[in-house]
Amino acid sequence: MDRNTETKSMILKAFKKGYTPTAEELLQKLREAEPNFSRATLYRNLASFCENGKLKKVSVVGKTDRYELNTGCNYHLVCEVCGKIEDLEMAGAIKTPARLMDYEVHSHELMFYGVCPKCQKKRK
Ligand SMILES: [Zn+2]
Incomplete structure (x- = not known):
């Protein structure tokens, strides 16, 4: 697995049904395993996962966007x-x-x- 694929699978693996973190909450979780996990990389991957339908962004007025598995x-x-x-x-x-x-x-x-x-x- 190249590094990019590894990063992608690490992000997806963090998601379970019912887990709807904000990007920052997710970053914190990922940094428990990899302290140098890059914020820019996370945001870029979240955007691409939303585009290809693996994840879904849930927007609530007045709150930070959250992400969830697209079920x-x-x-x-x-x-x-x-x-x-x-x-x-x-x-x-x-x-x-x-x-x-x-x-x-x-x-x-x-x-x-x-x-x-x-x-x-x-x-x-
Ligand atoms: Zn509550």
Whole structure:
């Protein structure tokens, strides 16, 4: 494996289902194994993984972007307190229509905002 391939697989391996780090959180994790892991390399690879569909960027207004494995899930639960994001399996999920109001439609997303159980407990 050349160095570039090794770096890519190291980044992907850090992701597990339900792990939705910000780029900086991910960098910290990677630097535990490789203290000199370059920030520029990470950002470049994250962008290319999002382009080829391996990862997905989850953007929440007012929060730092997070990344997750692209499982094809378009529904998310967002904790407004700690920023945790969870995939939400929905029965009767909406199928992306090919066209809508003359738009050629590529994807859709749905976010539910609230407070996660951990943060609810801390509030009490
Ligand atoms: Zn929370």
